Amino acid sequence: MANLRIPGPTPLPPQVLSSLSQQVISHRGKSYEKIHQEVVDNLQYFFQTKNPIYLLTASGTAGLETAVVNFFSPGDTVVFFTCGEFGNRWAEIGKRYDLNINQVKFPEGTAVKKEIVQQTLQKIKKLAAVFITHNETGTGVLNNLFEIAPIVKAHSSKPLLLVDSVSALGGVNLPMDDLKIDVLITASQKAWMSSPGISMIAVSEKAKERQKNSKIPKYYFDLSLYEKFSQKNQTPATPAVSVLFSLKTALEIMRKQGREKIFKKHLELRDYFRGQIKKIGLKLVVTDKEASPTVTSIWPPEGVDEASWRKLLREKYNLVIAGGMGDLKGKIVRVAHMGYVTKSDLNQVVDVFKKSLKEV
Amino acid sequence: MANLRIPGPTPLPPQVLSSLSQQVISHRGKSYEKIHQEVVDNLQYFFQTKNPIYLLTASGTAGLETAVVNFFSPGDTVVFFTCGEFGNRWAEIGKRYDLNINQVKFPEGTAVKKEIVQQTLQKIKKLAAVFITHNETGTGVLNNLFEIAPIVKAHSSKPLLLVDSVSALGGVNLPMDDLKIDVLITASQKAWMSSPGISMIAVSEKAKERQKNSKIPKYYFDLSLYEKFSQKNQTPATPAVSVLFSLKTALEIMRKQGREKIFKKHLELRDYFRGQIKKIGLKLVVTDKEASPTVTSIWPPEGVDEASWRKLLREKYNLVIAGGMGDLKGKIVRVAHMGYVTKSDLNQVVDVFKKSLKEV
Known part of the structure; x- marks a missing residue:
């Protein structure tokens, strides 16, 4: 069995795997509705929100696009604070829909700085929204939304705050309602220990109000349809039923553990793994203060080609890790530790790193 | 075990169910690429095409939207020939993107008439495309594309021909290349005996040319990204890996049987089931000539409320069938017979119908 340590899809626990092989059911019947309702209820607990949560049969990227197309109109002024590939991708989506984009880029491997957020927002009078990546999967940086969200919320034009927490939510504390986040997006195959195929999106009352005036065309991503069908715990189109089975089972396991315990784990x-990596003399891309609790980026030792190293890890040691993305492509490796993962999985990574680095 | 006879999700064979519970894998690795390639190859055999086929992690509806947003610009004149709910939905998507829509509606329960197609197209000089539903799931009508496709293709302005075969392809003969269909869409949970969550879209060279000039904004549905990633048998965003496992296994079973045998079955x-339904004195919605090979619509006997009847079927007899949609909502019932289905499944439906109708 491979030690799958990429930042999604992440390994599924045995119970989740078994639940996938249940016979499919009608998505317009009571059995489905019961599962849908239970999943949403458990998600609300982990999102720490009373807002509705919509289940889209699609990848996380589709969730990011859904956030762009439902609440704005062409020409609306928005700010994207980005620090890596997934932030860039979200800003690109915003551009494609003709939003008036201000993208403030932070160097890859570092977090968004609150002072810059403050300064940037001060300069914009009429601001429709701020978009920010909670956990930049491409670099392994966690942005501190406890610091940033209040700055956004203090802006005079009451911008929406949209947060991509695709690769952190469920594993990292992010109280949606306390922080007054308006739109919060995640995806099933990350910290949720579920099969890929469902993106989950929570929407505040305030965002729902804005939704009514949006002039961007959409259909499959139209959240007003999801809202209508969510009244009966259904989705507008056929949902990925088997993936939902996996999400149901994973959430039951997670709920039993409780969110505090999972966030702490x-x-x-993260701290344990970073410590071990330092011990074997490897350098980390991100500082301790800004490091993600779900994915760690590492510089290969000088002279080691990351692709060859990863190939060796995969082929000889059955350890699957990720490379860099965007500007960091070919330069770093990334190890995920979210969802179904134990200290021993990470010890194996460290052991294999030690061995393999003598061979590469 | 329920006899699930709705037009998707359809029951999965045991081997397909088992394949769903394999541990997930990296979507950027060789194992994934091999599966992706095999799936596309087998799909090309059933689509009867040399065109590329893109795998979207999304419902069939998203596939229909993808067909709308990739090849046109606002104001393009197009015709939708519709005869039910799914045709209406596709036309609605076209409207939302500001295409210049001509929707020619045929009464629900009847097929699109070639004479009307001919007359309609003659009146339009500059025609960008014709959209048609192959198998109208909402009524159980099969449109004869062997008659209609050549009429569309004979039009002087060389319109694209886009076909929704979500609920027929894989089970019904539709040779994409012979009929010169430009865009052909289906979805995993129908005749493909797979779990829901993947929509499959084949695109002709001619459509790919038009794609370059499209001015409709999109990202997740942007087929140029899918084309780029398909070069290495990958998808732009994280695919529904477990659903792909199911599709791989189902296609292996289907390929072994061969398309002719499956189409004939x-x-x-269809003919057998319609005969049995007539024998027990129930009336069919669609004529023999226009009847779908994958789903049959039936009028409940006079005085029988379809919802109460379906409830009885479900609760007492564990038989799950569908109701009507759109104009036929509350008026008809629908029984699917696509993918993993045998004569004995349909005999059970007939038996249960007989028994239950004495009780309802």
Whole structure:
């Protein structure tokens, strides 16, 4: 069995795997509705929100696009604070829909700085929204939304705050309602220990109000349809029923553990893994203060080609890790530790790193 | 075990169910690429095409939207020939993107008439495309594309021909290349005996040319990204890996049987089932000539409320069938016979119908 340590899809626990092989059911019947309702209820607990949560049969990227197309109109002034590939991708989506984009880029491997957020927002009078990546998967940086969200919320033009937490939510504390986040997006195959194919999106009352005036065309991503069908715990189109089975089972496991314990586990694994990586003499891309609890980026030792190294890890040691993305492509490696992961999985990574680096 | 006879999700064979519970894999690795390539190859055999086929992690509706947003610009004149709910939905998507829509509606329960197609197209000088539903799931009508496609293709302005075969392809003969269909869409949970979550879209060279000039904004549905990633048998965003496992396994089973045998089986089951339904004195919605090989619509006997009847079927007899949609909502019932289905499944439907109708 491979040690799958890429930042999604992440390994599924045995119970989740088994649940996938249940016979499919009608998505217009009571059995489906019960599962849908239970999934949404458990998600609300982890999102820490009373807002509705919509289940889209699609990848996380589709969730990001859904956030762009539902609440704005062409020409609306928005700010994207980005620090890596997934932030760039979200800003690109915004551009394609003719939003008036201000993208403030932070160097890859570092977090968004609150002072810059403050300064940037001060300069814009009429601001429709701020978009920010909670956990930049491409670099392994966690942005501190406890600091940033209040700055956004203090802006006089009451911008929406949209947060991509695709690769952190479920594993990292992010209280949606307390932080007054308006739109929060994640995806099933990350910290949720589920099969890929469902993106989950929570929407505040304030965002729902804005939705009514949006002039961007859409259909499959039209959240007003999802809202209508969510009244009966259904989705507008056929949902990925088997993937939902996996999400149901994973959430039951997670709910039993409780969110505090899960959030703590992710922080501890991060700190433990970073400690071990330093011990074997490798350098980390991100500082301790800004490091993600779900994915760690590492510089290969000088002279080691990351692609050859990853190939060796995969072929000889059955360890699957990720390379860099965007500007960091070919330069770093990334190890995920979210969802179904233990200290021993990470010890194996460290052991294999030690061995393999003598061979590469 | 329920006899699930709705037009998708359809029941999965045991091997397909088992394949769903394999541990997930990296969507950027060789194992994934091999599966992706095999799936596309087998799909090309059933689509009867040399065109590329893109795998979208999304419902069939998203596939229909993808067909709308990739090849046109606002104001383009197009015709939708529709005869039910799914045709209406596709036309609605076209409207939302500001295409210059001509929707020619045929009464629900009847097929698109070639004479009307001919007359309609004659009146339009500059025609960008014709959209047609191959198999109208909402009524159980099969449109004869062997008659209609050549009429569309004979039009002087060389319109694209876009076909929704979500609920027929794989079970019904539709040779994409012979009929010069430009865009052909289906979805995993129908005749493909797979779990829901993947929509499959084949695109002709001619359509790919038009794609370059499209001015409709999109990202997740942007087929140029899918084309780029398909070069290495990958998808732009994270695919529904487990659903792809199911599709791989189902296609292996189907390929072994061969398309001719599968197409013949669907026609035979249709004819057999319609014969049995007539024998027990129930009336069919669609004529023999226009009847779908994958789903049959039936009028409940006079005085029988379809919802109460379906409830009885479900709760007492564990038989799950569908109701009507759109104008036929509350008026008809629908029984699917596509993919993993045998004569004995349909005999059970007939038996249960007989028994239950004495009780309702």
